[in-house]
Amino acid sequence: MRYLPLTPADRSSMLETVGASSVDELFRDVPEAARLSGPIAGLPMHASEMAVERHLGKLAAKNLDAGSAPFFLGAGAYRHHVPASVDHLIQRGEFLTAYTPYQPEIAQGTLQVLFEFQTQVARMFGTDIANASMYDGSTACWEAILMAARVTRKGKAVLSGGLHPHYGEVVRTMAKFTRDEIVSLTPELSAQTDDAAVIAAIDETTSSVVVQYPDIMGRIPDLEAIAEAAHAAKALLIVVVTEPVALGLLEAPGHLGADVVVGEGQSLGVGLQFGGPYLGLFGCREKFVRQMPGRLCGETVDAEGKRGFVLTLSTREQHIRREKATSNICTNSGLCALAFSIHMSLLGGEGLEQLAAINHDRTQALVERLTQIPGVSLLSDAYFNEVTLVLPRDAREVVRELADKGILGGVSLGRLFPEQVDLHNGLLVTATETVTLEDIEEFAAGLAAVLEGEAA
Known part of the structure; x- marks a missing residue:
């Protein structure tokens, strides 16, 4: 694809149309302290390729590898x-280069993998259904809160003090644009989880209660007690799982009253990778399927009665009217989901x-x-x-x-x-x-x- 740069006249016309006097004005929402006023101090304007490689190698050598x-x-x-088989299989050409499976007749392998992935996540979480993955655990957490607001038609979410603070930051950042009320409880260095404080914060305006399991300090909250209190107020219990391996021993959240279970799938099949890309997991009760973000792959039969797979649900804004969309998630973390599914299949x-x-x-x-x-x-x-x-x-x-x-x-x-x-x-x-x-x-x-x- 050729790069066709804009002329000064093109830029002036565009700025006039959007009502800005300069390109810099487009960045006025970025705090001034975060903006560059000129070249980065100490960084040379140019260097040879070999010099750059050598310098970056020295910087990389300072890391202490896991x-x-x-x-x-x-x-x-x-x-x-992560078993070697995972990396070997995900690098097969039909997986590594695959994109969104819009045409089921040529994407049966990708669709089947996503269907199996959904089944594995739903069984692990103890939920009726799971979607075909999301970006990561923190954004899946926010999407669950949005979903709860749509289901309950209320706008207050209660976050346990045991929720990972980075997840809480994502939620509070996104809530600025939706005007949802976020009640974040204060974590305490205590042997007990803050179940009582979470329950006390629930009222008739609460749409969702968010609890991590195990929580950020490694403790195990009483999900059944919190679920009972949430349901009494007609709110949904959202459970966050950042370590899915824990569900090999702990009871599945869906069996303990959780309405929505979200989490980070990185532990299975996906390496640390300096913080990403990772894999968002999302499961819920079947009655909420129409409000679930992302997409859902389903099993069907073709005209000849043969088993096949299709995109059953894809309610993103690209596909339907924007005001009816449940999410602007434009894809799923397909390759990471594949790695997760392969690792899970190897484990059983x-x-x-x-x-x-x-x-x-x-x-x-x-x-x-x-x-x-x-x-x-x-x-x-x-x-x-x-x-x-x-x-x-x-x-x-x-x-x-x-x-x-x-x-x-x-x-x-x-x-x-x-x-x-x-x-x-x-x-x-x-x-x-x-x-x-x-x-x-x-x-x-x-x-x-x-x-x-x-x-x-």
Whole structure:
């Protein structure tokens, strides 16, 4: 495709039409502090290709790779072993280059994969249906809140203090454009989840209640009690799952009263990938299917009675009148959904349960070892593969000192909640099947040395 630049006359005409005096005026909503007033200081205007490659290589070498060090990070993105078969299969040409399956007669493979993916997610979540994936967990969470507002015709969402703060930020940002009321509860460094506070915040104007399971500190909320309170107020319970492997051991949210279950599918089939692309999961009760965002693949038969697959539901604004659209999601994370589905197929139900059990065993071993260190205590004894430890000082400093020793020792709550000083001694650590007993011992020795050095 040729690039045809605009002439000055073209630009002037366009600016006049939209009522702007200059191109810069189009960016007036961007805070002035975030705008560049000129070239970036210290960055050369040009360099040779070899010089750029060498410089970028030096920058990349400063990273501490997840696979080259004891790794205990989580907080919504988890390091699991991805079988080599996953990468091999998703790189097949018919998958890697596939686009939206508008023409079912030439896209049966893609449609069948999405149908199987939906089935796997619905069974995992305990919901009647699931869509063909979304962008990521945080945007799926917001779409669920929008859906609840359409279903209930109310506009207040209650967010548990245990919801991942990044998810909460996405929700609050998007709500500025819809004028939905968002009630965000304050997280507490407590062994108990904030179930009582969530229930107390529900009233007749509430459209949805959003609870993470397990929550951001690794605790397990009582979904049945919250569901009962939400339904009594004719509100929907939205459950967020950032670690789907946990559902190999924990009861599915849909079986505990959740109306909508959303989450992040990165743990299965998708690597950490420096934060993306990831995979949004979305499941709900069948009676809400017409209000569900995204798209739905279905099974049917052709004129000869042979099994086939089609796009059954696609209520995005490209396909129907904009005011009737349930979402502006223009596609699904197809390749990541395929990777998820392949990994799930390789595991099967029993395999997922075994993987979850290994994760929990590793975390128990981690907790037992780290709590032997003076000054380190466990926040809650109800957890899956992620737990919060309480340290005798600010965990942000501890994490930095551990990194200097080549140990990626968890995520500090101070990083997640910088404004909340009472959480700053909390350290969120995760142990998956990729963590070895040697890793745990190295972490324990490093943590003890860091804390002893402070005490000295």
